[in-house]
Amino acid sequence: MDKVTRKGKKEVERQEEPLRLTADLEGNYLLDERTSEMKWLGIFYSPAGGNVHRVAKMLKNKIGAGKVDMFCVNDVPAGKLLDYKNMILVCSSLGRSTWEREQRDQWAKFFPQMRKISLKDRFVALVGLGDHITYPKNFVDGMGYMAELVTGLGATLVGKTTTDGYVYEDSTAVVDDLFVGLPLDEDFEPEKTDARINKWLDMVMPEFEGV
Numbered sequence: 001m002d003k004v005t006r007k008g009k010k011e012v013e014r015q016e017e018p019l020r021l022t023a024d025l026e027g028n029y030l031l032d033e034r035t036s037e038m039k040w041l042g043i044f045y046s047p048a049g050g051n052v053h054r055v056a057k058m059l060k061n062k063i064g065a066g067k068v069d070m071f072c073v074n075d076v077p078a079g080k081l082l083d084y085k086n087m088i089l090v091c092s093s094l095g096r097s098t099w100e101r102e103q104r105d106q107w108a109k110f111f112p113q114m115r116k117i118s119l120k121d122r123f124v125a126l127v128g129l130g131d132h133i134t135y136p137k138n139f140v141d142g143m144g145y146m147a148e149l150v151t152g153l154g155a156t157l158v159g160k161t162t163t164d165g166y167v168y169e170d171s172t173a174v175v176d177d178l179f180v181g182l183p184l185d186e187d188f189e190p191e192k193t194d195a196r197i198n199k200w201l202d203m204v205m206p207e208f209e210g211v
């Protein structure tokens with residue numbers, strides 16, 4: 001009797017929370033799992049110990065530590081993203097070849113796992129660090145790469161910003177005259193970071209969805 005009841009309960013749970021698998025264009029299966037305890041907002045960043053880490057901590061403090069969780073991507077599997085309805089991904093730019101081949105950036109190691117999950121119904125905001133003096137032709141390209149990846153996984157991008165006030169020659173992070181997220185230059189414009197973050201948070205926070 002007990003056995004039947006437990007089996008029945010399991011079947012009801014399965015019906016309520018089905019694990020949906022869909023295939024992408026290459027025929028890979030994407031895990032699209034809405035966890036029962038979905039949380040509101042997660043900050044995911046890498047690498048640790050430098051500019052990206054400092055900016056991630058600034059974001060967390062400004063949003064309020066109780067409202068947001070923060071993870072370095074070195075420490076969690078990509079499936080952790082699925083715990084959050086909304087996420088802020090913070091990255092730097094180290095050149096496309098670095099990300100795709102040399103794997104010096106931990107995000108590069110995260111990408112193959114990320115490609116196996118679906119971010120449909122998730123809201124993603126991007127913060128990209130770069131250097132507009134040394135790399136004017138590739139300013140915050142990493143953020144452009146990240147935008148391509150997450151939109152390909154079904155995410156809705158929020159927090160796009162105007163290019164006004166930025167000096168650069170070219171960037172893959174600019175689409176339809178807007179940056180796909182918030183660019184920051186801690187190398188040559190650190191004095192602008194605080195105000196840029198404040199303005200961006202005022203805009204992006206209302207764009208996040210409730211759980």
Ligand SMILES: Cc1cc2nc3c(=O)[nH]c(=O)nc-3n(C[C@H](O)[C@H](O)[C@H](O)COP(=O)(O)O)c2cc1C
Nearest residue numbers: 050051052092093094095129130131135138139140
């Ligand atoms: C090898 C290398 C390549 C870089 N390539 C770019 C680039 O293509 N575009 C850009 O805007 N910044 C580039 N940068 C600048 C970094 O993105 C920037 O310094 C960032 O703040 C570093 O963050 P971190 O201290 O967390 O590593 C590069 C830096 C290094 C060391």
